[in-house]
Each structure stands twice: as C-alpha cells, then as structure tokens.
Amino acid sequence: MTHEDAERFEATIAAGGIVLFPADTVYGLAVDPESENAVERLYELKGRPPQRPAAVMFFDLEAALEALGDVPERTLATLRRILPGALTAIVLNPAGLYPLACGPRPDRLGVRVPRLTGAIEPLSVVRRPVMQSSANLSGGADARRLEDVDPAVRAGVDVELDGGELPGTPSTVVDLTEYGASGEFRILREGAVPAEELAGLLDLT
Numbered sequence: 289m290t291h292e293d294a295e296r297f298e299a300t301i302a303a304g305g306i307v308l309f310p311a312d313t314v315y316g317l318a319v320d321p322e323s324e325n326a327v328e329r330l331y332e333l334k335g336r337p338p339q340r341p342a343a344v345m346f347f348d349l350e351a352a353l354e355a356l357g358d359v360p361e362r363t364l365a366t367l368r369r370i371l372p373g374a375l376t377a378i379v380l381n382p383a384g385l386y387p388l389a390c391g392p393r394p395d396r397l398g399v400r401v402p403r404l405t406g407a408i409e410p411l412s413v414v415r416r417p418v419m420q421s422s423a424n425l426s427g428g429a430d431a432r433r434l435e436d437v438d439p440a441v442r443a444g445v446d447v448e449l450d451g452g453e454l455p456g457t458p459s460t461v462v463d464l465t466e467y468g469a470s471g472e473f474r475i476l477r478e479g480a481v482p483a484e485e486l487a488g489l490l491d492l493t
Contacts (some may be wrong), residue, residue, distance in 0.1 A: 289408060289451055291410045291413055293410060294412075297447065298415070301326075301416055304323050304326045305319070305326070305446035305447065306319050306333065306444065306446050307319075307446065308434070308445040308447070309449045310408050310434075310450070311345070311400075311402045311408070311420070311454070312372075312374055312402040312405075313374045313458050313479070314422055314432060314456060314457070314458055315422070315434060315436070315454065316420045316421060317333070317421050319418060319420075320416075320419070321386040321389050321419035327388045327389070327419060329444075330342075334421060334441070335425050335426045336421065340391055342420065343376045343420055344385075344386050344397060344399060344400070345399075345419075345420040346399070346400070346401050347402070347412060347413075347415070347417075349371055351415065352417075356379060357383075358383045359380055359381075359382070359468065360467075361468070362467065362471075363379055363464050363467050366464070366467065366489075366490060367379070367399070367464075370489050372401040372402055372403045372404070373481060374403070374457075374459045374481050375400070375459055375461075375481055375486070376399070376460070376461045377462055378399075378461065378476070379396065379399055380396060381396050381397040386417075386419065400420065400459060407452045424438060425438050430457075432456035433452070433453050433454070434448065434450045458479045458480065459477075460475065460478055460481040460482075460483070460486060461476040461477040461479070463475075473487075473490050475487070
C-alpha cells in the first residue's frame with residue numbers, strides 16, 4: 289500500500305463508496321458512518337441484518353478520544369492504554385454519535401483503532417472515521433488475504449486495497465459500558481488479543 293492508496297480510500301469514503309481494505313487483523317469493508325445510503329449498501333452487500341451494530345474505526349487514537357469526549361474519564365484513560373490494537377471496545381455513547389452504526393442501542397458504540405504498522409502504515413494519514421465490518425458474507429469466514437474475500441463481496445465494492453497477508457484473527461471485543469462507573473468489563477469475543485492479557489490491562493485501574 290502507498291499513501292496514494294490511503295488518499296483514494298478517504299476520497300471514496302467521502303463520496304459515499306465502499307472500500308475493501310486491510311486492517312491489523314483481517315480484511316474489512318469501510319463506509320461513511322454518517323451516510324445512510326453507504327451503510328445500507330454495506331449491509332446489503334454482506335447480507336447482514338441492519339439491526340446488528342458495527343464498529344466505527346478511527347485511524348488516529350487522539351481523534352478517537354476527542355470524538356468520545358463525553359465518555360467517562362476512567363474509560364477514556366483505559367482506551368488510551370489499550371489502543372491502538374486488535375480490539376473493539378464497546379463504550380457508552382451519551383452524545384449519540386454515529387447512530388447508523390449502533391443498531392438498536394444508540395447509547396453504546398463500538399470503537400476500533402487499529403495498529404498501523406508494516407504494509408498498512410499508509411492508512412495513518414486517514415483522518416476520516418469509517419464504519420467497518422469484516423469483508424465477508426454474513427456468517428462467512430474472515431479473510432486473511434484479498435483473494436480470500438468472497439467474489440460477490442469484491443464485485444460490490446468501489447475500491448480494493450491490498451495489504452498482503454494479514455494475521456487472520458478478528459479483533460477481541462470487550463464491553464466497557466460499565467467500566468467507568470464500576471471497573472466491570474465483559475469480553476464478548478476473544479480474538480487477536482488473548483482474554484487473559486486484556487483482563488490484566490483492564491484490571492490496572
């Protein structure tokens with residue numbers, strides 16, 4: 289990937305398109321989280337029920353923390369410690385940000401900040417957050433390589449970006465909605481970050 293690819297990524301998102309792109313885990317699909325048409329296209333392409341929430345991905349940690357300014361300070365401090373990385377953090381969403389990504393619970397939001405190293409480092413110039421989901425048909429296998437993505441999905445996107453072979457394990461999902469008040473958390477899906485490692489980081493405060 290090149291910085292020109294990253295610029296094409298951002299321009300396509302701004303125009304309401306769908307981008308197939310490499311993250312720090314698996315290949316994903318990205319759209320403008322505030323474009324109803326783009327979000328609808330993504331769900332139709334995947335065959336995914338629209339009531340299922342998706343994460344919003346930021347390519348800069350400080351931008352993510354600034355956007356989440358109404359989240360409890362304890363939670364923000366912990367996000368600063370555990371991100372960027374192969375995690376999806378479900379946090380309180382008192383400001384009602386990105387409702388199209390929230391499904392039936394607009395009071396909570398899934399947040400991703402990938403670790404942008406190696407082949408995907410050029411994405412560090414992207415300043416626009418995206419709504420993202422794995423690049424597969426709903427319920428299908430995650431894609432480690434671009435050629436592993438289902439042909440029907442590839443045919444439905446506007447831009448493909450090739451980041452080579454990725455680790456292939458999706459992000460670990462952790463619910464931090466009670467964390468600010470009580471320090472409680474729930475690991476909803478163990479993925480690229482082992483549950484024991486994540487629990488150790490979260491128990492530090």
